Amino acid sequence: MTGDPEAAGSTRRAELAANLTAVRARIAAACTAAGRTADEVTLVAVTKTFPVTDVRLLVDLGQHDVGENRDAEAATKAAELTGLPVRWHFVGQLQRNKVNSVVRYADLVHSVDRRSLAAALAGAVARHRDHPLDVLIQVRLDEAEGRGGVPADELPGLVDDVLARPELRLRGLMAVAPLGADPDPAFARLAEHTAWLRGVAPDARIVSAGMTGDLEAAVRHGATHVRVGSGLLGTRAKLG
């Protein structure tokens, strides 16, 4: 290393620019293959564990949708970047004691997966915001509980609960493909849930699915938002 922060910053900027171009090309190719147009898919850059300087560079490169999965880190970054045109996506599992913080910076919470969380978020919105919060319901696509999500058979009840809360605007569904399994059948199930949801709530059109490893499969099955971390920013030093 040269120790010259300006030189290091321009190297990092070039690296992020190249990664952005590559990921956008993957999305465009996946859209073409699926008979969709690239503007149907929004890229969310998941910047967890990476410094706020990276977020600043990404925004400067025209990447305005940014995702985080931990409240403390997200709140700090959002505060440091106040005034920049960032749309903050909260994509991680959310504990009820964090809702008062999250509703102050989040533009879209992807991970509502239980009634107690919907209730807590609605209360926090009433206290801290003058407009409703856009949310997605996270659906579990496998048996494992570890990565959050409402079991499919409990989805209709949770949808009714969220729709009944004026503080929340249900915009669609989110899912994470099962670890180590073929993502296609899982994302096909998500597409079925989405089709059902559009019958109940026509404005709930977002499908947040697909990460660095499986965005092509997600786009094939109708993803409107892909959440890409390592493919843009590099390998994470710690688990996140």
Ligand SMILES: *Cc1c(COP(=O)(O)O)cnc(C)c1O
């Ligand atoms: C970290 C994370 C991602 C991005 O994962 P990559 O494999 O690094 O692209 C997407 N979604 C969620 C919920 C995450 O926590």
